[in-house]
Amino acid sequence: MQPEQNGTYCLGSDRDAVCGDIEYLREVAVGEARVMVRALGASDGLAAVTVINTAAEWYAEFLPASEVNEPEMTLDSWAEEARRMTWYGAFEGGELVAVMGLEYAGDAALLRHAYVLPDRQRQGIASMLHQRLERQVHGVDRIIVGTYTTNYKARQALEKAGYRPSPDPEAVLRHYYDIPEDRLQSSLTYEKHLDRDR
Numbered sequence: 001m002q003p004e005q006n007g008t009y010c011l012g013s014d015r016d017a018v019c020g021d022i023e024y025l026r027e028v029a030v031g032e033a034r035v036m037v038r039a040l041g042a043s044d045g046l047a048a049v050t051v052i053n054t055a056a057e058w059y060a061e062f063l064p065a066s067e068v069n070e071p072e073m074t075l076d077s078w079a080e081e082a083r084r085m086t087w088y089g090a091f092e093g094g095e096l097v098a099v100m101g102l103e104y105a106g107d108a109a110l111l112r113h114a115y116v117l118p119d120r121q122r123q124g125i126a127s128m129l130h131q132r133l134e135r136q137v138h139g140v141d142r143i144i145v146g147t148y149t150t151n152y153k154a155r156q157a158l159e160k161a162g163y164r165p166s167p168d169p170e171a172v173l174r175h176y177y178d179i180p181e182d183r184l185q186s187s188l189t190y191e192k193h194l195d196r197d198r
């Protein structure tokens with residue numbers, strides 16, 4: 001794989017456009033695969049929502065039908081989220097296989113929207129993305145991740161990555177997140193405190 005170059009991206013158009021730097025993180029080994037992680041730009045949107053909506057099909061296995069969104073995310077809402085957060089993607093052989101978002105909210109960084117394609121799950125990709133995005137975090141020492149209370153895959157992945165349940169998840173969700181009430185009631189948060197100077 002050729003080394004990638006840093007560059008810029010823009011989401012939206014005209015006066016609504018949001019532009020930023022694409023920072024390519026280095027290629028890393030995940031098991032036997034070589035995975036490239038980089039920030040995503042507007043041209044990655046369709047691939048990203050495909051990953052999200054494919055991985056989110058699993059929600060139907062534990063959420064009441066009334067709480068399942070189909071699709072989980074539209075291209076418009078993906079671009080809207082990009083106005084607040086930086087989307088990162090993991091690529092294998094040029095194919096986007098996983099996404100995760102990093103958002104700053106006051107005194108904390110939120111890791112959001114972790115989705116790995118089903119046939120690439122359980123291979124360490126989410127663990128690798130957690131580690132890489134944690135290293136990107138600067139200026140705050142608290143990282144928060146929200147998930148469904150019944151999402152045992154996410155909860156076990158977070159526990160394994162060193163996150164611990166928030167003592168008062170509802171207060172955290174109300175303070176740091178803007179999500180519908182039904183989703184808030186069926187969610188909880190995990191946290192990790194970084195112990196290095198940033």
Ligand SMILES: CC(C)(COP(=O)(O)OP(=O)(O)OC[C@H]1O[C@@H](n2cnc3c(N)ncnc32)[C@H](O)[C@@H]1OP(=O)(O)O)[C@@H](O)C(=O)NCCC(=O)NCCS
Binds near residue numbers: 055114115127151152
């Ligand atoms: C949750 C998710 C992102 C984890 O991604 P992943 O790349 O499969 O995770 P990893 O391979 O890094 O696994 C890390 C740990 O998570 C736990 N885990 C992951 N998948 C699991 C599963 N199906 N069953 C039980 N534990 C699981 C395990 O502890 C695992 O460590 P191990 O394989 O050494 O036992 C992925 O399952 C996914 O995309 N799920 C659908 C969308 C979703 O629920 N997103 C979370 C939103 S917060």
